Amino acid sequence: MRALLKMERPAWLLAAAALVVLVVINGLVQKGFFAPMVLQSNLTTFLPLVLVAIGQTYVILAGDIDLSVGAVAALVNVITVSVMAALGGSAGAIAAGMAAGILVAVACGLLNGLLIAVLRLQPMVTTFGTGIIFSALALWVLPQAGLVVPDAYWSTYGGAILDVPTVLWILLLAGLFVFVLARLPFQSWLKAVGGNRSGAFQSGLPLTGIRIKAFVLSAIFAGLAALCLTGETATGDPLMGQSLGMGSISAVALGGTLLSGGVGGAMGSILGALLLGMIGNVIYFAGLPYEYQTLVQGLIVLAALAGGVVLARR
Amino acid sequence: MSDGLTSDINARPWQTKALTLLRDPLTLALLAIVVMLGIGEALSPGFARGDQIVRLLTVAALLGIAAAGQNLVILSGGAGIDLSVGALISFGAVVAGNVMNGADAAILPAILAAIAVTFLFGCVNGIGVTVIRIPPIVMTLGMMAVVQGGLVVFSQGIPSGNAAPALMNFINKPMLFGLPGILFAWLALSIAMVILLRRTSLGFAIYAIGANEQAARLVGLPVKTVRVLVFGLSGALAGLTGVMVIGYTGNSFISVGDQYMLPTIIAVVIGGTSLAGGSGGYVGTVAGAIALVLLQSLLTTLHLEVWGRQLIFGATLLVLLGMYGRQQAPRV
Amino acid sequence: MNMAIEAKSLTKTFGSVRALTEGRLRVAEGEIHALLGANGCGKSTLSKIIAGTHAPSSGSLRINGQEVSFASPRAAEDAGVALFYQELSLIPQLSVEANIFLGREPRTAVGAIDRKAMRAMAQKLIDRFGEAVGPGLRPEARVSDLQPGERQIVEILKVYAKNPRIVIMDEATAALDSRQVAVFFDFLREKRGEGVSTVFISHRLAEVFAICDRITVMRNGETVAEMTVADTTQEEVVRMMVGDIHRPQKRAAKTGTATPIFEVRNITGARFHDVSLSLAPGEILGLGGLQGQGQSALLRGLFGITPLTAGTLHLEGRACRMRRPAQAMAEGLAYVSGDRVSDSVLQGRSIYENLLAALVMREGKLWLSPRQMAPRLSAEAASLKTKYAQLSDAINTLSGGNQQKVFIARWLATQPRILLLDDPTKGIDLGAKADLFALIRDLADKGVGIILYSSEESELLDNCDRIAVFNGGAVVTELSGATLDSFHLTRAAFGES
Amino acid sequence: DTFKIGLSNGWVGSEWRTQMIEEAQAAAAAWADEGTTVEVVVQSANVDAQGQIGQVRNFINQGVDAIIINANSPTAFSPIFAQAAARGILVIATDAEVSSQDAIYVGIDHKEWAMQSAKWLAETLEGKGNIVAINGVAGHPANEMRVAGYREVFAEYPDIHVLNEANANWDQAQGQQVMQNLLATYPDLQGVWVQDGMAAGAWRAIMAAEKKDDIAATGEIRKDFMTVWSEENLTSGASVNPPGVMASALNVAVLKLQGREFKDDIFTGTYGNAIYLPIPFVSNENLAEKLSEAEGKPGYWSVTAAISPEEAAAFFK
Numbered sequence A: 001m002r003a004l005l006k007m008e009r010p011a012w013l014l015a016a017a018a019l020v021v022l023v024v025i026n027g028l029v030q031k032g033f034f035a036p037m038v039l040q041s042n043l044t045t046f047l048p049l050v051l052v053a054i055g056q057t058y059v060i061l062a063g064d065i066d067l068s069v070g071a072v073a074a075l076v077n078v079i080t081v082s083v084m085a086a087l088g089g090s091a092g093a094i095a096a097g098m099a100a101g102i103l104v105a106v107a108c109g110l111l112n113g114l115l116i117a118v119l120r121l122q123p124m125v126t127t128f129g130t131g132i133i134f135s136a137l138a139l140w141v142l143p144q145a146g147l148v149v150p151d152a153y154w155s156t157y158g159g160a161i162l163d164v165p166t167v168l169w170i171l172l173l174a175g176l177f178v179f180v181l182a183r184l185p186f187q188s189w190l191k192a193v194g195g196n197r198s199g200a201f202q203s204g205l206p207l208t209g210i211r212i213k214a215f216v217l218s219a220i221f222a223g224l225a226a227l228c229l230t231g232e233t234a235t236g237d238p239l240m241g242q243s244l245g246m247g248s249i250s251a252v253a254l255g256g257t258l259l260s261g262g263v264g265g266a267m268g269s270i271l272g273a274l275l276l277g278m279i280g281n282v283i284y285f286a287g288l289p290y291e292y293q294t295l296v297q298g299l300i301v302l303a304a305l306a307g308g309v310v311l312a313r314r
Numbered sequence B: 001m002s003d004g005l006t007s008d009i010n011a012r013p014w015q016t017k018a019l020t021l022l023r024d025p026l027t028l029a030l031l032a033i034v035v036m037l038g039i040g041e042a043l044s045p046g047f048a049r050g051d052q053i054v055r056l057l058t059v060a061a062l063l064g065i066a067a068a069g070q071n072l073v074i075l076s077g078g079a080g081i082d083l084s085v086g087a088l089i090s091f092g093a094v095v096a097g098n099v100m101n102g103a104d105a106a107i108l109p110a111i112l113a114a115i116a117v118t119f120l121f122g123c124v125n126g127i128g129v130t131v132i133r134i135p136p137i138v139m140t141l142g143m144m145a146v147v148q149g150g151l152v153v154f155s156q157g158i159p160s161g162n163a164a165p166a167l168m169n170f171i172n173k174p175m176l177f178g179l180p181g182i183l184f185a186w187l188a189l190s191i192a193m194v195i196l197l198r199r200t201s202l203g204f205a206i207y208a209i210g211a212n213e214q215a216a217r218l219v220g221l222p223v224k225t226v227r228v229l230v231f232g233l234s235g236a237l238a239g240l241t242g243v244m245v246i247g248y249t250g251n252s253f254i255s256v257g258d259q260y261m262l263p264t265i266i267a268v269v270i271g272g273t274s275l276a277g278g279s280g281g282y283v284g285t286v287a288g289a290i291a292l293v294l295l296q297s298l299l300t301t302l303h304l305e306v307w308g309r310q311l312i313f314g315a316t317l318l319v320l321l322g323m324y325g326r327q328q329a330p331r332v
Numbered sequence C: 001m002n003m004a005i006e007a008k009s010l011t012k013t014f015g016s017v018r019a020l021t022e023g024r025l026r027v028a029e030g031e032i033h034a035l036l037g038a039n040g041c042g043k044s045t046l047s048k049i050i051a052g053t054h055a056p057s058s059g060s061l062r063i064n065g066q067e068v069s070f071a072s073p074r075a076a077e078d079a080g081v082a083l084f085y086q087e088l089s090l091i092p093q094l095s096v097e098a099n100i101f102l103g104r105e106p107r108t109a110v111g112a113i114d115r116k117a118m119r120a121m122a123q124k125l126i127d128r129f130g131e132a133v134g135p136g137l138r139p140e141a142r143v144s145d146l147q148p149g150e151r152q153i154v155e156i157l158k159v160y161a162k163n164p165r166i167v168i169m170d171e172a173t174a175a176l177d178s179r180q181v182a183v184f185f186d187f188l189r190e191k192r193g194e195g196v197s198t199v200f201i202s203h204r205l206a207e208v209f210a211i212c213d214r215i216t217v218m219r220n221g222e223t224v225a226e227m228t229v230a231d232t233t234q235e236e237v238v239r240m241m242v243g244d245i246h247r248p249q250k251r252a253a254k255t256g257t258a259t260p261i262f263e264v265r266n267i268t269g270a271r272f273h274d275v276s277l278s279l280a281p282g283e284i285l286g287l288g289g290l291q292g293q294g295q296s297a298l299l300r301g302l303f304g305i306t307p308l309t310a311g312t313l314h315l316e317g318r319a320c321r322m323r324r325p326a327q328a329m330a331e332g333l334a335y336v337s338g339d340r341v342s343d344s345v346l347q348g349r350s351i352y353e354n355l356l357a358a359l360v361m362r363e364g365k366l367w368l369s370p371r372q373m374a375p376r377l378s379a380e381a382a383s384l385k386t387k388y389a390q391l392s393d394a395i396n397t398l399s400g401g402n403q404q405k406v407f408i409a410r411w412l413a414t415q416p417r418i419l420l421l422d423d424p425t426k427g428i429d430l431g432a433k434a435d436l437f438a439l440i441r442d443l444a445d446k447g448v449g450i451i452l453y454s455s456e457e458s459e460l461l462d463n464c465d466r467i468a469v470f471n472g473g474a475v476v477t478e479l480s481g482a483t484l485d486s487f488h489l490t491r492a493a494f495g496e497s
Numbered sequence D: 001d002t003f004k005i006g007l008s009n010g011w012v013g014s015e016w017r018t019q020m021i022e023e024a025q026a027a028a029a030a031w032a033d034e035g036t037t038v039e040v041v042v043q044s045a046n047v048d049a050q051g052q053i054g055q056v057r058n059f060i061n062q063g064v065d066a067i068i069i070n071a072n073s074p075t076a077f078s079p080i081f082a083q084a085a086a087r088g089i090l091v092i093a094t095d096a097e098v099s100s101q102d103a104i105y106v107g108i109d110h111k112e113w114a115m116q117s118a119k120w121l122a123e124t125l126e127g128k129g130n131i132v133a134i135n136g137v138a139g140h141p142a143n144e145m146r147v148a149g150y151r152e153v154f155a156e157y158p159d160i161h162v163l164n165e166a167n168a169n170w171d172q173a174q175g176q177q178v179m180q181n182l183l184a185t186y187p188d189l190q191g192v193w194v195q196d197g198m199a200a201g202a203w204r205a206i207m208a209a210e211k212k213d214d215i216a217a218t219g220e221i222r223k224d225f226m227t228v229w230s231e232e233n234l235t236s237g238a239s240v241n242p243p244g245v246m247a248s249a250l251n252v253a254v255l256k257l258q259g260r261e262f263k264d265d266i267f268t269g270t271y272g273n274a275i276y277l278p279i280p281f282v283s284n285e286n287l288a289e290k291l292s293e294a295e296g297k298p299g300y301w302s303v304t305a306a307i308s309p310e311e312a313a314a315f316f317k
C-alpha cells in the first residue's frame, strides 16, 4: 500500500479518497443523495468548474497560470447566446453559436499565449489584464444579462442522450480527453516546460508553441464550460463565471498538481473540482447556521489541502 | 582584474548608467505617471492640480501600504503571494472601528488591536505555507474565505464602529505643507522598507530565500521563521491599511478591503518586483501604486462607456507590464 | 581530413560582458578533441553557440562543411549536434526515461508514448554503465531523487539517445568516479570508431591525455593554441591555459595525537550507516570511494541538512547536535557544496550578496553595511583569484567555475573551525584548484579541521592526511601513511579491504 | 401547518444582506404566533449566478416548500426555477427581479426607486444644473434598472446636464475615490446622483472638498450616514430599499403556501410577475423621525420596512 502511495501520483489518490469520504458524509446527511435525479443535478452544478479546472491544469503544468478563464467563459457565453439569438433558434443557429463561442475562446487563448510565450509577459498579471479586456468585450457585446437560448439547446443539456444524462456524457468525454492526453508526449513536454524551462529549451522542445497550446487548451475548456453554463442558465450574462478563475486554481491544487509546474495531471483536477463542489453541499446539508457557511467552507478547503500535502509527504 | 575589488556601482561610465536608468522599472513607472498626468490634464483641466494630486496620493497611500506587505511576500519567493490582504484589510478596519468607536483616545489601542489580529492571521498563512507546505496562492485564498466568513460571524449584532475624528483628519485633512498625515506615514514606511530590504539581515534573508531557498537554508538563514514573519508582516500591514481605510471612509463595512486584493499584486509587479521572488524592491512598488491609482482616476474622468474604460485599463496594464515585466528569453 | 566543426572568429557579448572575443575550433570527423582553458575563458559559451543555445554576436560556423546558423537547440540536433550541458538540461520532476527521450519519445501507432519501448530502450542505455551505477538509477526513477553523479550519467545518456554525429561534452566527468569515467571513455572510444566527433571539455588533464587526440586551448575568450596530444605535455598545456601554477607537493602526513576537534560515533542517516570518524585539529580527512557511496550524504548529515537517525557527535569532547545548518554554523562548521545550482547560487542577486550570505547568520548582525563588508568579502574572493568585474554585478554573469569560487569564498569568510568540503572543486580550473588547496592547507596549519570529499582520486591522495573509504554507505577502511596510495584506495573503493 | 422555506443569498459583502436575512428569519419566527410553523433554511455565500443555482438545486433536492431568492442574475435562473415549479415548489424572488415565469417577484421596483431620488434631485436643483452619477456594478441587473430610471427622469429636465457617469461597484471607498476625481474634473457641479453605500463615500469626498453647501446629492439609509447627514445639515434625499423585502416575500410565500390565491391583476413589471412594494423616502423633512427609529440600532442598520402578514393578505383573493 505504501509503495502504491509512493508510486506515480499520491495526491491524485488522496483527492479521490477525500471525495469518497465526502460522498459518504453527504449520503448520510442528505437523504436521497444517491437518487439519479439528485446526482445529475449535482453534476450539473459541478461540471463547469470541472471543465475549467481541466484546462487550467495544462497551463499550470507548463509553469504558467490563467486567471482569465472566468472572463473567457463570460465572453463565450454572450457570444454564443447572441449568435443563436441573431440567427433564430434553429439547429443550425445552435451549432453556429457554439462554434462562434469556441472560436472566440481559441482567439482568447491565442492572445494569452502570444503575450506570455512570445512577448514573455508575466503570466499571472497578464491573464488578469486580458481577463479585464475579455470582460469589457463581454459587456460590449451584451451590456446586461438577457437574451434567451433556444429551448432545444438547454433542454438537451438538462436532459439525456441515449438514456444517459447529457452532463454525464460531457464528463465522460472530458475524462476520456484527459486520459488520452496524459498518454501523448505533449503532456510530458508540458511538464518539462514547467519543471525546468531552460532545460526543456536545451532539450529542443518548442517552448513557445507548447505554452501557447496550453493557453489555447485552457481557453477552449473555459469555452466549453461556458457552453455548459449557457445550457444551465439558458441566458446570456456578461458577469457570468467570475468565480471560475480562483475556483479552478483551488481545484487543480486539491487535485495534487503543483502550482509551480511540472508535476500533476488533469485527472486529479477533475476530482479536485468535484471535491470543492461537494464541500459546499455537505456544509449546507449538515445544517450549519448560514453565518458560518463561508467560514467553514474555507476551513474545510484548507484542511483538505493540508491533509493532502501532509499525507503526500509520507 | 582580481584586484580593485571594492569598485562600486557609481564607478560606471555615464552611458551605461543612462542605459540602466532607462531600463529601470522605477524610471519607467515614473515616466508612465508623468504621461498619465499630462493626458489627464489635457483631457480635463484640473486633473493635475496640486490638491487633486494630493488626493490621488492619499488613495495611493492606502494601496501602497497594503502593497508593502504583498511586496515582502512576493520577494521571499517560493511562489509567494498573499491573496488574503483584501479580507485582512476589512478585518483590520472592522476591528479598529469597533475598538475606537469614534473616540480619539482609543486610536492607538485600535491600531494595535487591528495590527495584532491581522499579524496573527498572517502568521497562520505563513505556518500553512511553511510547515504544512500548502501553496501560498491556495493557502491565502482559503484564508480569504475564512476571514470573510469570520467577518460575517463577527459582525453579527456588534455595531461596527466609527473612525475617530483625529484619524479622519490625519487621512483627509492637510497636516504639514498642505499634505495630510498619511502621506508622511507612507513616506516613513517607504524609508523603513528600503532600509529593511537593503541594509538589514532580515531584508537580506528575504532576498536570499526568494532567490534560492535551499541555498538560504544552507547558509543558516531561518527560512521558515522568515517566511512566517513575512506573511505576518503582510497581514499586519493589511491591518494597518484597514485602520487607514476606516479613517478614509469614516466607518467600516465587511467588504471594505476587497478592492485592494489584486491591485496590491499589480502595483508590486508594475513596480518591477519579480513574481518569482528574489528581485525587486519597494521604491518601484510605490511608483506602481501611484501609477495604478492614477490610471484608475484618469479613466473615471473620461466620459466613456464602462466597457471602454475597462478595455483601456486592461490594455494599459499590459503595456506597463510589457515595458519591463518581461521574462528572460530562453535563447540569448 | 573532413572537418566536423569549423568555428571561426565567433564572438559573444552578454550586455557589456565580452564572453567570447575570438572563438576558433576545428574538430575533425571521428576525433576526440579536448577544449581546455581556465574558468570563464568561454568554453561553455562557445559550446552553446555551436549547439544553438546561444546566438553568436558575430563569426561563422560550419558543420560538416556547411555554413550554418542554428536558430535553436532543436535545429542543431537536426544537424546531428548534441551538447552535454555543464549545468545539465534535465527536468528534475520527470523520470529518467522521460528525460532521456524528451522530445523524441517512441510512439505507438496512435501517437501515444510507447512506454514499453521507451523503458526497454532506457534500460539498455543504462545497462551500458552496468555495475558503475547504483541501483537507484532505474528508467522510472525521478531525476530529482538521483544523486549528482547519476544525474550526470542521465545527461550523458540523453545526449547519446539523440544519435548525434557531433557531441560536445562540457565537463561531463566533473562528478563521475573513476569507474564511471572508465565506462564513459569506453563509450567515447566506441563512438569514435563509429565516426562520431567529440569535443571533450574537462579540468582533469589526466583524462584529457588519456582519451583525446587533439587539443584546443582558450584563454580570456580567445582560442590561443591548437595541437595534437602526442606533441605536447601536461605542463605545457597548463602553462598555456593559466600561466605558471604552483603545484603543491604531496602533503606531508600530519603526525601527533592531539585530542580530536570533531568526533563522530556510530551515526546513521539517509544513505549511510554506522559511521565513526574522528578529526584532529589541523588534519585533512578525505572521504574516498566510488561516487555516491554515502560520502556527500554524510557531510550533509553532519552539517544538519538531512537528519541523523542515530549516533552522537562531539566537538572538542563536548556532545552536540546539528539539527539545522544554522546550528552547525554556530558550532563553527562550514559546508561547501559541489552542487552550485541547487545549493549555492542566489540567482539574480549580486556577487556581493552571494559572498555575504554565510556571514549574515554567522555574525548575527542585524545591520549590514556594504562599506564595511565589501572589502572583507572581496579580499576573500581575491584569495581564490575569482574573476569578476564588480561586486554589484549579478552572479550569473560569472562562469561556472568562478561562481564556485565565490561560494567557497563565502564560507571561508566565516572563518570556520571545521570545514566540510563536498566535491568543492567541481568545475574549477587547475590554477584555482591549486590556489584552493594551498588555502586549505594553510587553514589546516592554523588548526582548522577539514573533511574533504572529492570525486577526483588525486585530490584526495595529494592533500589528505587520512582517507576513510566508503562503500555502500559505510566506512570500509581507513587509509593512512603507507597505505595512502592509489592502489589501496582503488582496492578499498571496490569493497576489498 | 409546517412549511419549510429556503432562503438563498448570493453575496455576503454587506450588512444590508445580513439584515435582510435576519429580518426574514424574524418574520418566519413570528408565524408561530398564528399557529403556523415556518422553518427556514438559509444558504448565503459569495457565489456567482451558477453557484447560486447550486444553492437552489440543494433546496430542490431537500424538498422545501418554497424558495425565496435574492438572485444574482435576472435571467440565469429560468431553467432551474422551471424544475422547481415542476416539483410544486413556490419560488419568490426578492430585491432583484427575475424574468422566469415560474417565479414571482416581491420587492421594490428599482427603476421607480431610482426615479424617486432622481426626481428629488432635479426638483432640489430647480430643474437646472450640472450633475454626475455614480453607479454600482456595470451589467448588474439592479444597476441597469436604476440607471434606466434616473436617465428617464433627467431626460425630462432639459437644463439638467449629466456630465459623466462612473461606476464604483457599490463600494463605499470606491465611491469616495470616484467622487474625488469627479470633483477635481468638474469644478462646477451642483448635483450628484449616487446609489446605496457609495453615497456615504461620495458625501465624504464632497465634504472634504468643502462643497457640502454647494452640492445636493442623493444619500443612503444606513444609520451611520443619516447621523452625518443630520449633523452636517446636508442637502440629501434617499429612496429606501428596505432590507425587510425578504421578510415581506416570506409573508407572501406563507400565505400562498396556505393555499390562498393571488388576486387576478396583481402582477406587473417588465416580466409581468412582480408585486411591487412601496418605496419609502428619506429627505431632510423626515430625517429626524427616521433617526429616532434607528435609536439603539448599530451603525450599519438600514431603515427598513416590511409587509406584515395582514398587509400581504391584500395581495390575495
Ligand SMILES: Nc1ncnc2c1ncn2[C@@H]1O[C@H](COP(=O)(O)OP(=O)(O)OP(=O)(O)O)[C@@H](O)[C@H]1O
Pocket (backbone or CB within 6 Å): B006, B007, B008, B009, B197, B198, B279, B280, B281, B282, B283, C350, C352, C353, C370, C371, C374, C391, C392
Ligand atoms: N558599495 C557597494 N559595493 C558593492 N555592492 C554594493 C554596494 N552598495 C550596495 N551594493 C549591493 O549591490 C546590489 C545592488 O544594489 P541596489 O540597491 O540597486 O539593489 P536592490 O537591493 O535590488 O534595490 P531596490 O530595492 O532598489 O531594488 C545590492 O545587493 C547591494 O546590497
Ligand SMILES: Nc1ncnc2c1ncn2[C@@H]1O[C@H](COP(=O)(O)OP(=O)(O)OP(=O)(O)O)[C@@H](O)[C@H]1O
Pocket (backbone or CB within 6 Å): C014, C017, C018, C019, C020, C037, C038, C039, C040, C041, C042, C043, C044, C045, C046, C086, C396, C397, C398, C399, C400, C401, C402, C427, C429
Ligand atoms: N548569461 C551570461 N550573462 C553574462 N555573462 C555571462 C553569461 N554566461 C557567461 N558569461 C560570462 O562569459 C564568460 C565565459 O563564460 P563560460 O561559461 O563560457 O566560461 P567557461 O570557460 O565555460 O568556464 P568554466 O570552466 O568555469 O565553466 C565568463 O566571463 C562569464 O562571466
Ligand SMILES: [Mg+2]
Pocket (backbone or CB within 6 Å): B281
Ligand atoms: Mg535597485
Ligand SMILES: [Mg+2]
Pocket (backbone or CB within 6 Å): C043, C044, C045, C086, C170, C399, C400, C401
Ligand atoms: Mg563552463
